[in-house]
Structures are given as structure tokens and as C-alpha cells.
Amino acid sequence: MPAKELDSPCMDCKDTESVLTVRRRQLCGACFKRFVSYKVFRRMEKYKPPRNPQDPRHQLLLPLSFGVSSSVLLRMLDAELERQRSKNFARNTFDLHVLVIEPSTMAGSSVPYDRNYEAVQKIFPQHTYSQVPFHSIFEYVPDMNEIMREYTGPQFTDDSSRSNAERLAAFRAAISTATSATDVDSVLLTRLVAAFAKQSGCETVLWGDSDSRLAAKALAGVAKGRGASLTWRVSDGVSPWGLQFDFPLRDLYKAELIQYESVCPELAEIIIPDEPPSDNVLTKNLSIDELMMRYVETQGAKYPGVMANVARTVNKLETSNSGNASCGLCGGLVGNVKRNSGVTVSSQAESSGSPFCYGCMRSRPEINC
Amino acid sequence: MAPTACFNCQQARAVIIRPKNRHKLCRACFLAIFETEVHETITGTNLFYPGERVAIGASGGKDSTVLAAVLKTLNERYNYGLDLCLLSIDEGIRGYRDDSLETVKRNAVQYEMPLEIVGYGELYGWTMDQVVEQVGKKGNCTYCGVFRRQALDRGAARLGIKHVVTGHNADDVAETVMMNLLRGDLPRLSRGTKIVTDSDASDIKRSKPLKYAYEKEIVLYAHHRQLDYFSTECIYSPEAFRGSARTLIKDLEKIRPSSILDIVKSGEDMAALVPRNVSQNGKGSQRVAAGEDEATGGCGSQNGRSSGGEMAAMEQQLNENETAESHETEIRLPAGPTSQKLPKGGKVIKKQTMGHCERCGYISSQRICKACTLLDGLNRNRPKTAIEVSVGMEDEESSTTLMRQMERTQLTSAEMLKKNEDEHV
Numbered sequence: 090m091p092a093k094e095l096d097s098p099c100m101d102c103k104d105t106e107s108v109l110t111v112r113r114r115q116l117c118g119a120c121f122k123r124f125v126s127y128k129v130f131r132r133m134e135k136y137k138p139p140r141n142p143q144d145p146r147h148q149l150l151l152p153l154s155f156g157v158s159s160s161v162l163l164r165m166l167d168a169e170l171e172r173q174r175s176k177n178f179a180r181n182t183f184d185l186h187v188l189v190i191e192p193s194t195m196a197g198s199s200v201p202y203d204r205n206y207e208a209v210q211k212i213f214p215q216h217t218y219s220q221v222p223f224h225s226i227f228e229y230v231p232d233m234n235e236i237m238r239e240y241t242g243p244q245f246t247d248d249s250s251r252s253n254a255e256r257l258a259a260f261r262a263a264i265s266t267a268t269s270a271t272d273v274d275s276v277l278l279t280r281l282v283a284a285f286a287k288q289s290g291c292e293t294v295l296w297g298d299s300d301s302r303l304a305a306k307a308l309a310g311v312a313k314g315r316g317a318s319l320t321w322r323v324s325d326g327v328s329p330w331g332l333q334f335d336f337p338l339r340d341l342y343k344a345e346l347i348q349y350e351s352v353c354p355e356l357a358e359i360i361i362p363d364e365p366p367s368d369n370v371l372t373k374n375l376s377i378d379e380l381m382m383r384y385v386e387t388q389g390a391k392y393p394g395v396m397a398n399v400a401r402t403v404n405k406l407e408t409s410n411s412g413n414a415s416c417g418l419c420g421g422l423v424g425n426v427k428r429n430s431g432v433t434v435s436s437q438a439e440s441s442g443s444p445f446c447y448g449c450m451r452s453r454p455e456i457n458c
Numbered sequence: 459m460a461p462t463a464c465f466n467c468q469q470a471r472a473v474i475i476r477p478k479n480r481h482k483l484c485r486a487c488f489l490a491i492f493e494t495e496v497h498e499t500i501t502g503t504n505l506f507y508p509g510e511r512v513a514i515g516a517s518g519g520k521d522s523t524v525l526a527a528v529l530k531t532l533n534e535r536y537n538y539g540l541d542l543c544l545l546s547i548d549e550g551i552r553g554y555r556d557d558s559l560e561t562v563k564r565n566a567v568q569y570e571m572p573l574e575i576v577g578y579g580e581l582y583g584w585t586m587d588q589v590v591e592q593v594g595k596k597g598n599c600t601y602c603g604v605f606r607r608q609a610l611d612r613g614a615a616r617l618g619i620k621h622v623v624t625g626h627n628a629d630d631v632a633e634t635v636m637m638n639l640l641r642g643d644l645p646r647l648s649r650g651t652k653i654v655t656d657s658d659a660s661d662i663k664r665s666k667p668l669k670y671a672y673e674k675e676i677v678l679y680a681h682h683r684q685l686d687y688f689s690t691e692c693i694y695s696p697e698a699f700r701g702s703a704r705t706l707i708k709d710l711e712k713i714r715p716s717s718i719l720d721i722v723k724s725g726e727d728m729a730a731l732v733p734r735n736v737s738q739n740g741k742g743s744q745r746v747a748a749g750e751d752e753a754t755g756g757c758g759s760q761n762g763r764s765s766g767g768e769m770a771a772m773e774q775q776l777n778e779n780e781t782a783e784s785h786e787t788e789i790r791l792p793a794g795p796t797s798q799k800l801p802k803g804g805k806v807i808k809k810q811t812m813g814h815c816e817r818c819g820y821i822s823s824q825r826i827c828k829a830c831t832l833l834d835g836l837n838r839n840r841p842k843t844a845i846e847v848s849v850g851m852e853d854e855e856s857s858t859t860l861m862r863q864m865e866r867t868q869l870t871s872a873e874m875l876k877k878n879e880d881e882h883v
Contacts (some may be wrong), residue, residue: 112780268714311639312710312717316724320731373712381707388702392769394776395640402642406731447723451716 109348118352122314125341125349129165132337138182147183150291152282155192155205155361161346162338163187164353166295167213186291188282192361194222194254195274200361208358221285224253226277229284236417240445241454267376270453272313275378276419276449279322281290283420293333301343301385303336303400309381312424315448317409318421324404329420339400342393343386416446466491472680477674478715485682492671492679496528497536499670503653506621508539511575513619515610516544516565518558520871521564521625523687524676525668527838529623530569544569545613545622547606548577550585565686576613578605582829584836592836599697601836608820614662629673629707633720635725636703641772648732651725661821672718693826698768 099107099117101124111124136147151166153159166185173181187209210218227233234249237260245263248256259388264270286294298306307323310316317331321328328334338346350356366383375383389396414423423446443450461471462482470484476491483491500506514529516522526544533540546562548554549751559575566573579585582605590598614622634650649655654665668676680687814820815827822828 113777177599211716266714308636308639308706311635311724311728312721313714314716314720314723317727317731319728372709375713377710377713377717380713393772394773394780395769398772398776399639402639402644402647405644405733405736406728407733409731447720451714451720 091125094149108352111345111348121348121352125345126165126168127223128340129162129337130169132335132339133166133169133183137184138180142180146181147293148186148280148289148291149183149293150188150286151295151296152185152188152190153209154297155202155209155359156191156297156363157346157350157360158299158302158338158343160209160360161282161353161357162295162297162347163209163213163359164349164356166337167215170215171215171326186286186289187213187216187218188280188285189220190281191222194224195278202361205359205361212355212359219285219289221281222254223278223281224257226281226284227253227256229281229288240318240418240449245454263454264452265454267374268313268378269454271378272448272452273418279328280418280420283328283332286332287330291332293335294328296334297338297400298336299338299343300397300400301389303339303403304389305378305381305385306329306394307399307403308384309378310448312381312408313375313448314451315419315421315446318419318446318448319403320406323400324406326408329422339404340397342389342397344393386431414444416449417444418449419446421446421448474678477672477678477711478719480715489679489682492675493528493535495670496667497532499653500532500538500667505653505667506540506663509541509646510539510621511541511615511617511619512544513543513545513617513622514571515624516546516562516573516624517625518546518561518565518688519625520676520680520685520687520689521627521668521673523561523625523685524671524680525623525625525686526565526569526571527683528679529667530571542569542571542700543617543619544571544612545617545619546573546574546575547609547613548575548579549606549711550578550587550600552587555586558690561686561688568686574613574617576609576616578609581605581609581612582833584833589836592839600834602831608827608829609742610664610818611662620661621663621665623665623667625668627668627671627673627676628718631666631669631725632707632721633700633703635664635721635728636706637699641699644732644736647725648729651722651729670719670722698770702769731851 095104095106097107097115099105099120099306100114101116101120105117105119107117109116109118109121111121116124132278136149139146151159151163163185170181170183170185173179175219179289189202189206192200206220206427221229231237234256241260241263245260248259251259261270264273276356282294303323307319310319310322315322320326321334323336325339326334350360366379372380385399409422415421416423423443445453463470464484464487465472465481466483466487470486472482473485474483474488475481476483476488493808506512512529514522514526516526529540529542532538533542544562544566546559548559562573562575565571577585586598586602586605589601594602610622614620631651635647635806638644638647638650651669653669655661707718707721710721714720783826813822813825815822815824815830817826817830820827820829824831826834
């Protein structure tokens with residue numbers, strides 16, 4: 090058979106035209122998918138099949154935001170389950186629960202997503218799907234209004250006669266700066282997902298954070314005084330609620346996930362495209378999380394490996410085993426809040442015996458900086 | 459518009475917006491609060507004992523000048539019973555160090571403290587200007603950092619002093635935390651935030667009493683006490699990772715002023731989480747940009763301009779590692795589950811054992827200490843550079859100096875504006 094003439098053959102299979110360049114190698118779509126899936130597969134290997142066929146399988150929760158990363162992760166895990174089933178006599182090693190926090194109940198998003206929600210269930214029908222509004226945090230975390238009242242202090246009054254949606258909106262409105270608002274939102278989101286996972290009997294949450302996102306999260310966490318909790322916010326580790334938090338996409342860059350999306354046409358129906366970041370913003374008006382995303386993006390264009398190494402470095406930290414009280418809001422260790430938490434001598438005395446950790450104290454409403 | 463009253467005493471007129479939290483304060487309250495915070499840092503960490511002889515590493519710059527002034531004030535106010543003196547290093551950088559040394563000499567008179575100056579020239583036979591002439595502008599900070607550490611130790615030893623305090627501030631510490639995170643340097647992440655760094659490598663203890671003080675507040679303190687300091691930064695540019703971290707921290711401070719302190723806090727918390735076998739060893743992780751033993755924060759220009767060479771070099775090394783690893787896994791794959799056990803098992807890491815440098819007697823983990831190794835390299839090439847090169851360098855030198863001077867003019871005018879803004883409440 091005469092050899093096919095290819096302009097730039099795929100460097101792995103050698104007999105297809107390459108369509109993408111990944112880590113300085115030209116690959117075809119199929120080989121690219123294999124390369125990417127292998128990185129996730131390696132992370133999922135730890136979910137071994139139960140020894141006894143009667144034993145329950147691993148129950149994993151996947152929070153889906155309809156963004157590129159979590160949608161790609163769902164597509165990969167679906168393919169992995171398919172592969173497991175295709176083997177003779179093989180059974181799945183885990184079950185997937187997909188959780189959607191209704192985007193319309195979260196900040197700033199008004200994009201309709203109903204069609205995306207229908208599409209995802211149609212395209213990947215094997216999994217359990219649930220959707221809850223953001224303000225259902227009052228139901229899943231029963232003492233949440235108590236926590237919020239204590240956190241916001243006297244200037245905020247919770248009116249329990251109002252609807253949960255209104256109460257959550259009032260709480261969030263009490264937080265003044267962009268940094269604190271983003272910070273508290275992500276804390277609440279994590280709590281809601283963790284509480285939902287516990288109630289639905291899941292042992293692990295699989296977060297769809299890409300490597301780039303984890304690097305930004307690590308740097309932002311450090312900048313917000315949350316260094317101690319990176320061991321479960323960025324590393325694969327046990328969260329304060331006893332659930333395992335895993336990040337199976339930790340070896341893939343955001344750009345590679347976008348490439349993956351481009352070779353999987355079915356994902357177009359699911360993904361709600363990101364709004365492009367406006368480039369006309371004063372640094373001082375950004376939130377710390379946004380600043381770090383931008384930093385990782387710009388530096389990552391030049392030094393992707395260095396950025397990737399940030400998340401890898403954090404993943405080497407050990408979990409703290411000091412039996413300390415945990416923060417009422419974020420669940421992190423309260424630790425020694427008093428020592429130099431305040432910027433002034435007087436505020437140091439105030440914060441002693443606080444039920445909240447250093448990072449949460451920083452985002453509190455009355456601290457207006 | 460009525461003048462704002464001081465947030466603290468509610469009486470005097472506020473003239474300062476505090477960079478840490480934007481409180482409006484009068485001059486007296488600001489100075490008092492600044493001093494009290496340093497005092498609390500000192501007492502909270504039991505930094506000194508009564509009667510201790512302490513050398514202040516003095517460069518003539520704002521940080522060390524403020525440190526000397528504050529320590530003198532606190533020593534008298536709270537009866538620490540310290541015997542203080544100034545210790546200066548003369549790196550031999552023309553147009554920078556010779557001028558700043560004059561400042562230190564005046565400080566010695568103003569604060570009535572004895573002064574000791576140790577020169578690179580007398581100690582190593584090389585001034586920094588000569589080193590730069592030889593190795594170029596890239597990587598000369600490595601030499602400076604290694605030489606300085608030893609020079610401070612030797613100066614202290616000459617004075618019979620066991621404790622050197624340095625002017626590292628919160629910005630420097632925060633910068634080091636971010637930099638070590640970017641570099642993936644866990645051992646330094648675990649050491650960089652400590653207030654006292656007494657390592658096995660030296661019997662002289664180092665500490666940074668201004669660890670929680672903001673650079674901006676140090677400038678304000680120096681300004682309002684009208685301290686005599688030298689405001690030029692080193693003319694050689696910082697290492698790329700530090701430059702990148704510095705830019706990032708300036709941006710963060712604009713968004714949330716407390717973030718410098720928050721990074722220090724995160725750094726302290728994370729230091730406790732660094733695995734033990736890594737934190738005890740100096741070489742636990744991959745490092746490309748060698749040099750800079752511990753936090754040598756206060757050096758490098760404020761512009762953060764740099765070639766980026768170190769980041770590019772690390773990027774390349776990481777790429778090579780990944781390529782190598784991908785070859786490895788392909789072979790390892792059939793083994794299956796066993797590959798999982800690898801990361802946890804932990805490699806046996808060789809511990810550092812301290813001995814003395816065969817050449818100079820300085821404490822070192824190697825047979826020959828780092829300074830002597832660097833000197834070897836310098837001396838080997840010395841004869842070659844007789845006339846030609848030095849002439850060429852001369853030109854370049856003067857032109858960059860001119861450039862720097864112009865930048866400085868712009869900077870100072872910008873700084874003045876900023877200062878006015880700060881004072882004008």
C-alpha cells in the first residue's frame with residue numbers, strides 16, 4: 090500500500106494529519122484526546138473497583154458550572170466509565186452525581202442555561218443530575234443564618250420573614266469590596282457543594298479546576314491570608330467536612346481544555362462561553378482572584394511550566410494535623426488569629442477568640458480595605 | 459473643609475493616611491503606633507535578652523536607618539538593656555555604596571553607636587564593580603548575596619557579636635513568599651518567613667524586627683522623624699522571580715492594603731505544612747536560580763525590570779523534566795498499580811552535615827564554601843580582562859548610570875506627588 094502523503098503527520102499515530110500543537114508536539118484529534126484523557130485517567134486510578142461485587146461503588150460528586158473545564162471533565166469521566174463498561178465482565182468503579190448550582194441565582198449571571206441543562210442530561214444520560222439554587226445554602230447548612238449574622242456584625246440584620254434568595258442577596262450586599270465579595274461567594278459555594286455532597290452520600294467532590302486555575306487559586310489564597318487551607322482548596326486532600334476534594338484536571342492547562350472542547354463538537358451545546366475579560370479595568374478595581382487569574386494567564390503564555398509548578402508545589406504541602414477549632418464560615422482552621430492578624434495594635438485585641446479564621450476575618454464587612 | 463481629627467487620639471489633626479489600613483492619624487500617634495508594633499513584635503517573639511550585644515546591619519537605606527532609630531528609641535523607652543552597634547558592608551559599588559556609607563557614618567554619630575565597616579575588597583579581593591566587570595550584569599546578585607552573608611558574619615565575629623538584626627520589612631518577606639512559591643522552592647518557603655534565622659551554617663543569629671512593618675510606613679516614619687537616609691537603590695537589577703513577585707505585590711497592595719501582611723501570615727502558616735524531610739534540607743526541590751541564600755530582600759532596584767532569564771531557564775528545565783517523565787511513564791505503564799506508591803514513599807534525602815570550608819574556615823556543608831567556589835571562578839579568569847574589557851565596560855557603565863539617574867529624577871518627582879497625596883488628608 091502506498092504511504093499517504095501528509096503535510097504534517099500526527100507525531101503519535103503517524104498516519105493522520107495533525108490538527109493541534111500540544112506541548113510542542115503536533116497531534117491529531119484522536120491522539121490529543123488520548124493524551125489528555127490519560128492525564129485524567131491517572132488521577133482517577135485511585136478509585137479501585139470494590140473487592141466484593143456487592144459492595145457499593147465510589148460515589149463522586151461533580152459540580153458543573155457549564156464552563157469549559159467542568160464540562161470537559163464530565164465528558165472525560167463519561168468516556169472513562171464507557172471504557173470500563175466496554176471491557177468484558179467489567180463494572181464501573183464509580184458513580185457520578187452531577188450538581189448544578191443554578192447560575193441565575195449567582196452573582197452577575199443572567200445567561201439562560203435551561204437548554205444547556207437539558208442538553209447535558211441528553212448527551213451524558215448515565216449519571217444522576219441535580220440542580221439547586223445558590224440560596225438553598227440556608228437549607229443545606231441549617232445554621233447558616235446564625236453564622237452570617239455573627240459574621241456580618243451589628244450593621245446587618247437578617248430578616249427571616251423574607252425569602253432565602255432575598256436574605257442571601259442582603260448578606261452579599263453587606264460585603265463592600267470586590268475582593269471580599271468574590272472571596273465570600275467562593276467560600277459559600279464550596280460549603281453548599283460540600284453540604285450537598287454529604288447529604289447525597291458522596292464521599293468525594295471532583296472539582297473541575299484546570300492547572301492554570303489552581304495556580305491562580307493558590308496565589309490568590311496566599312494573598313488573602315488563606316495559606317493554611319490550600320491543602321484542600323488546591324491540593325487533593327480531605328476537606329474540613331471529611332469529604333475528599335480532588336482536582337483531576339490538575340495536569341492540564343486551561344488552553345488545552347479549550348483545545349479539547351474544539352475537538353468535541355457535542356460540548357458546544359453544553360458550554361456557556363466565558364465572557365471575555367475586559368481589558369479596560371483599573372488594577373485597584375479588580376478582585377484579588379481576578380488579578381491572579383490575569384497574572385497566571387499572561388505569565389502562563391510565556392512560562393506555562395512555571396505556572397504549572399505553582400500548583401504542584403502546593404500539592405506537596407502536608408495537611409495540618411493540629412486539632413484546632415475550625416472557622417464558622419469557611420471551615421478552615423481558626424489557628425492563632427490573634428497574632429498579628431490586626432494591622433493595628435488595637436484591632437489585635439478585638440479579634441482574639443474569634444470564631445472565624447484569619448482569611449474570613451479579612452473579608453468581613455466592617456473591615457473596609 | 460474642616461481638618462480631620464486623628465483616628466487614634468481624636469484630638470490632633472490627622473496628617474497621615476496609614477498605608478496598612480488607611481486610618482487617618484496625626485504625626486505623634488503614627489510614630490507611637492509604628493514603634494509599639496515593632497515593640498510587640500520584639501517582645502512577642504522574645505527576640506532579645508537583657509545585656510545582649512546586637513549589631514544592626516546598616517546600609518544607609520531607609521529600612522536599616524529606621525531600624526536603628528526605632529531600636530535606639532525602644533531600647534531607651536522599655537529598658538531592653540541592649541548594647542547596639544552598626545555594622546556595614548562595603549560591596550564596592552561606585553555611585554551607590556560609597557555615598558550611602560557616608561550616611562551610615564553620620565547615623566553612627568547621630569545615634570551614638572559604634573560603626574564597623576567590612577569591605578568586599580579587603581575580604582575577597584574583589585569589589586562588586588570588579589565582579590560585574592568580569593561576569594556581566596546578569597547573575598551578579600548571586601555573588602553579592604553569597605558574599606554579603608559571609609561578610610556580615612565575619613564583621614559580627616570581628617566585633618564578638620552573636621546577633622545581627624537586618625532591615626527586612628513586610629514587603630520583602632511577602633515578596634520572598636510569593637517568589638518561593640513561583641520558584642517551587644519548598645525549603646525556602648519554610649524558612650523565609652521566620653523572624654529569626656539561626657541556621658547550622660553559622661553561629662551568628664539573624665533576625666528581622668521590621669518583619670511586620672510596611673515599606674511605605676517605614677518611608678513615612680523616616681520622613682516624619684526626619685531621619686537621615688540614602689534613598690538610592692542598588693543599580694544592579696533584581697532576579698526575575700523576585701521582580702515578578704514584586705510587581706504582583708504592588709498590585710495586590712492597591713487592591714487590598716492588608717494583603718502584604720496576609721501573605722506573610724499565609725507564608726507562616728504554609729511553612730508549618732512543608733514536609734519535614736524537605737524543610738530540613740536546603741536542596742529539596744528543583745531550583746534553577748541559585749544564589750540568594752535566604753531572604754536577601756532589600757536588594758535590587760525598585761523598577762522590577764529584568765531580563766527574565768531565570769524564569770525562562772526554569773521553564774526550559776521543567777519542560778525537559780516533563781519530556782523525560784513522559785518517556786518514563788510509557789515504559790512504566792504495564793506495571794500498573796505499583797506506580798501509585800511512588801510519590802508517598804519518599805526518597806531518602808541526604809541530610810546536610812556542617813563542616814568548615816577547607817580554604818577559609820567558614821562554616822559550610824561543602825568541602826569548599828560557596829564564596830570560595832565563586833572566588834575560584836573569578837580568580838581563574840582574572841588576567842584575561844586586563845585592559846580591553848574594562849574600557850568597554852566603562853562606557854556601558856556610565857551610560858547606564860546616566861539612565862538610572864534620569865529614571866531616578868522621574869521617580870522622585872512621582873514619589874513627591876504620592877507623598878503629598880498621603881499627607882494631604
